Amino acid sequence: MSIPTGPWQPPAAAPTPSAQGxxxxxxxxxxxxxxxxxxxxxxxxxxxxxxxxxxxxxxxxTGGALDSLGVSPRIIGELPQIFTAPFLHFGFGHLMANTIPFLVLGTLTRMSGRREFWVATLSSIVVSGLLTWLISAPGSVTAGASGLVFGWLGYLLLRGLFARNWVQILIAAAVFGFFGGMLWGVFPTLPGVSWQAHLGGILGGVLAAWGLHRKANTAPGLR
Known part of the structure; x- marks a missing residue:
């Protein structure tokens, strides 16, 4: 057994929370x-x-070279294009219509947390793309960020109810006030507009909200 030499030094104290700010x-x-x-x-x-x-x-x-990367229904080889379609649009007018909702709803979803953002985003893209692929009209090609936008909308509207969180419910009320009119897009009312992508996006967002925020912790009442 070795014996330390030199003056004795007290052990360093562990950093306290206040020392870490x-x-x-x-x-x-x-x-x-x-x-x-x-x-x-x-x-x-x-x-x-x-x-x-x-x-x-x-x-x-390039004369519309990227448009073919949208979702073509029931073509097995093009199924992976459900991941490229949300980032493509049929003209700048189409993209401009999605710009403000994409920026606002995406920012609010991102503020929920990194994990929450990625789960809500992937769930919206996948469910929207699969539903579009399954039930869209033959020979059509669907592209655009609106399915993802509808997914974020569904997530933000329902996460507070599943979590029973007053702050999130108030945010949902504000979101509904500004963007609630978009919900008509899940119905087949406008020709050339993919209600299938919108409906799938909403379902994907609701599924993400349920999976992430349902009240697994059983404390009753609202927080």
Whole structure:
């Protein structure tokens, strides 16, 4: 057994929450909110939007070469295109109609958390794309971000009810006030508009909200 030499030094104390810039609350676990803020979320979603504008510019220059990457119903070999279709549009007018809802609803969804954003996004894209692929008219091609936008809308409208969270319910009320009229898009009322993609997006967003926020913790009442 070796014996240390030299003057004795007391062991270094573990860093306290206050030393790390955090305020301790005796008797409670320390929680750090790592959800993306509004500015970071805005620029993250905005970068996706900039990519879509770039792709539409390329599509126009190449004479619509990217339009074939939309969803073609019941063609097995084109099933993976459910992941490319949300980022493509049939002209700048089509893209412009999706720009504001995409930016606002995407930013709000991103602010829910990174995991929540990716689950809601992938669920909306997959369910919207699959429903479009299954029931759209033969020979049609569907593209556009509206299925994803409807998915984010469904997620934001229902997550508060599943979580029983007053703040999220108030956000849902505001979202409904601004974008609730979009819900008519799930009905086959306008020719050339893919109600199938809209309906699938809503279902995907609701599924994500249920999976992420249903009240597994059984505390009764609203928070």
């Amino acid at each position: 955090l305020t301790p609350y005796p008797g409670y676990p320390l929680v750090v909110d790592r959800r993306p803020g509004p500015i970071a979320s805005f620029f993250f979603v905005g970068s996706w939007l900039a990519l879509m504008w770039l792709l539409e510019g390329i599509d126009v220059v």
